[in-house]
Amino acid sequence: MNILGIIFSYSDRENLRELTKRRTLASLPMAGKFRIIDFVVSNFVNDGIYDVSVIARNNYHSLMDHLGSGKEWDLIRKRGGLRVLTPYARSDNEKVGLYRGTIEALASNMHSIRRSMGEYVILSGSSILYSMDFNDLVEKHIQSNADITAVYTRDLNGFPTVPMGVSILRFNDHNRLYDMTINMEDMSQHGITWSTEVFVIRKSLLESLVADAIAYGRYDFLEDILKRSVNNLNIQGYEYKGHLLEFSSVAGYMQANMNFLNREFRGKAFKRPIYTKSKDSVPARYYEGCQVKNSIISDGCRIEGTIENSIISRDVRIGKGAVVKNSIIMQNTEIMKDVLLDHVILDKDVIVRENRRLSGHVTYPVVVEKASIV
């Protein structure tokens, strides 16, 4: 079975403040050495799907840099492989850059999508799911004679309430979608079926739906295709029972990361390999006097201070007497002597000089922008 994976690397409803100022959602660091996109790309590759397109919209420099040729995901292929689809200028259309919606993004990349040998398309957003059986998903899609299959979950792991902007999908007794709404308030998730932003559709149907929507000036896949078509298309539900990490706020991003401090969660998340760009850093080095508890540490780190309940990316240096708690520290950051950090997210290449103290709260972590000096 030929399947094409299409990943949207951005989200219209995230508010990740400084974290996505200079990068797209999908290239946000996650769980130490990974980027968000590593999880979904690895899920495709682990399921034998080697034809993957990533749709980029803006701020995609770091995403391109991360994905490169795709060799780390085994996606250098003559048949299929990795393609990053970026916005481009056309001589007859001066509008470049921001797509007005997901349909416009698909439409402007249709030449590439059409060329793929995939018969079915799996559309995915950039949230963290790692153990979806994509082959089973497509099989069920075919068996159920669905026009579109929408994947839902009952459990957005790690969140007591569900952030605004996530779509709620409602299915009838025949597992057919009859309504779709956007969550407008933080609500308890009991008994609710949330969209995972993963959909299966035959490629030829996607092509005609997109062409049709564009002709009518409609731009959003969820609103203008899914919601409008509940009566004339057979949209079936498929339940994803693994964990889904979804984030649209900084607090949510932090919580999502902290899930990885749980041994059982890690066991499931890393049951199959998650591939990422290789940096050839040395193993982490721990020096006399360091104290590390309940934390994830990546290679290339040099640790002399204290770390608790934190997630540390590659090539981070933590000096003597420094204390880092409940924080996320991204790559190549230097934390000097006697610094105190609590509930802080340090972006890449930050330097925190001696004796500085920064403290946020679980509901509002302090974010320090990339390459800042504190």
Add this chain to the structure above:
Amino acid sequence: MTYHQKKEVIAMLLAGGQGSRLGVLTDHVAKPAIPFGGKYRIIDFPLSNCVNSGIDTIGVLTQYQPLELNTYIGSGQPWDLDRLYGGSFILPPYVKGKAGEWYKGTANAIYQNIKFIDLYDPDYVLILSGDHIYKMNYNLMLKYHKEKKADCTIAVIQVPWEEAGRFGVMNADADLRIREFEEKPKEPKSNLASMGVYIFSWQKLKEYLLKDKEDKDSQSDFGKNIIPTMLNQGEKLYAYEFKGYWKDVGTIESLWEANMDTLNQDVPLELDDPPWRIYSRSSNLPPQFIGEHAQLINSSIADGCFINGTVENSILFPGVQIEKGAVISNSILMPGVVVDENAVVEYAIIANKGKVGQGVHIGYWKLPEIGGKHRNITVIGQEVLVAAGAVVPAGAIVGENVIEEV
């Protein structure tokens, strides 16, 4: 038409030796494939040195237990050796005409691959082995070779006089022209030891390899035959003095020491060296997790480890698991080793996927009773299980599962 593409220099890496002095560590793998320094294998050093020196064509000659080495090198991609023209090539012995033969000596191995080398029409051939840990710019040595208009240049390093007898020793003039080569001399006349790194002008080497083939008594070894013969014939052989860290890791003791050197900031072997990185194939494991009960002192820990015990002066390779209450000190734990609760491991090397049960004591040392000053390293072989409660005394070499006290 065809394009003629020539390489000025190519490297031939002798990776076929068994490394029998490493005991159970080479039961399943060739010496160059042995893990080193927390995430590398010995062969990563010569391969990375080549790539960092601008040498992009490397023949890797294998013979003993080659499977793991073959899979490890694969397409050569981790070292940038997947090239359009050139790259890395695994060269095992093969059948020629009606018969084939094993590689009978280091020079014979090169002799059997003359056709491979000629494909690249090189001016120079760099001969390397897979038993040493060092960072070296071969390009500087090649420049020296050209300046001296040498036929062969041998990299040498000064060793303490009392140890010189363990090496191949060069007796050279003041301008470093080699007059005599002595293999493991009883009374060394020089302390310049051969590092096992040679650059030959290819046409000259080829001539001597062909001659050596005719000599029925020759062992076809560089040190014993080719180099002495070249000296006898008055060829120009020069020593190239290397000043830096270099260690032969052919014994358990030296392998342990060289690993420990990576933890010692006074030893000039910096692996965290961006302009001269040592590349290796990634384990693709998630980052390490350090648990509630961990105590870490002067140690190097790799991806995929789970640490909930005490680790001191030790090197833990990818995927090692240390449970609560376990104490690891002065030890090297290779990929995938599992140490259960309350076990003690000291002065030991545990090979890939070894399993240490609850409360086990590895490297148990009774100083007063033995009366020795020297603490021997304990070795646990690949996939060996040491069952709960067992005590393995210092210096034991364990190749089979241990159910009770040794």
